[in-house]
Amino acid sequence: MNNCRHLIRLYSRPLLLPSIWKRAKGYKVVKRPDPKTLKMPSLADAPSLMDIIKEKIRLNGPLTVAEYMHIVITNPTEGYYMKKDVISEAGDFITSPEISQMFGEILALWFYSETSKMGTGKPLQIVELGPGNGTLMIDFLRVLNRLNYKPNDLSLHLVEISSTMQLVQANRLCAKHNECDIESPYNREGQTVSGIKIYWYNDLKKVPLNFSWYIAHEFFDVLPIHKFEHTENGWRELLIDMDENQKLYYRISGEETPSAKLLIRPPLQADRTELEISPRALGIARQLAERVDVHGGLVLIADYGHEGEKGDTFRVGVS
């Protein structure tokens, strides 16, 4: 009864009605622009990597080093591996497969000799993480051809985040290749001159679970890391912030960040004052171990590293 009285009082207020009436009258039909006449932004108008990073800091506060690395490496228009092929003498750096074909050939022989202890090794699925220019795979296939593997005995599965690099690899490895639709687990497929099938994925999770040779050469060292320093208050995360002159600088977090809570696990060497931890690398290493454990195969990881004696290995290459 009380509520009823309240409603009557509300609707009998004289001022409400004119304002509702005015609002209804206030709407007017807006003519939308014809999409054909719209000028679409071109890639040249895309914001620079530095602008993207600064905008993120402005909006959300300091970035973790892992967030910073993720943007720098994988931003779809400006990311390091997204714009051009950087692995060559004319590019930024060179890797072992580019120096001598023997590198890939010896690795293929190692896989073959280990696999023959387990069985026929056919059909064989070869999975490469971060294949660069595709040179290592070219050398692998040369050896497998000599060892009498036929096109139906094997398939290649390349895990590559950059569509630019996928195209570089496809042009070097395939007689024909094409992009696949969004529903497919792989985003590109192709065939070598001899008819070996090749598939490209942006994530290891999408690669079929079969007996496989897994190779990751200079792949783990590009994955984002979190950086921590030991302070008098305990382990604190290094963050990337921006000063009043818009210059980026390192600062140390005042509080324990969620990554510090989650990732730092004792026991640690007593004299350690710096730590670099990559949850992405740990996740991929775990996936590889589970795949081999359940479905069989071999994993070869070749990369830069240390025995736990180094603190700071991160180099910033953006100016």
Ligand SMILES: C[S@@+](CC[C@H](N)C(=O)[O-])C[C@H]1O[C@@H](n2cnc3c(N)ncnc32)[C@H](O)[C@@H]1O
């Ligand atoms: C340092 S290059 C190594 C290339 C090659 N393995 C070699 O030895 O010449 C790293 C490669 O990993 C790719 N990459 C970087 N981050 C990746 C990610 N999160 N997932 C898959 N590929 C990635 C890059 O595009 C590039 O092809």
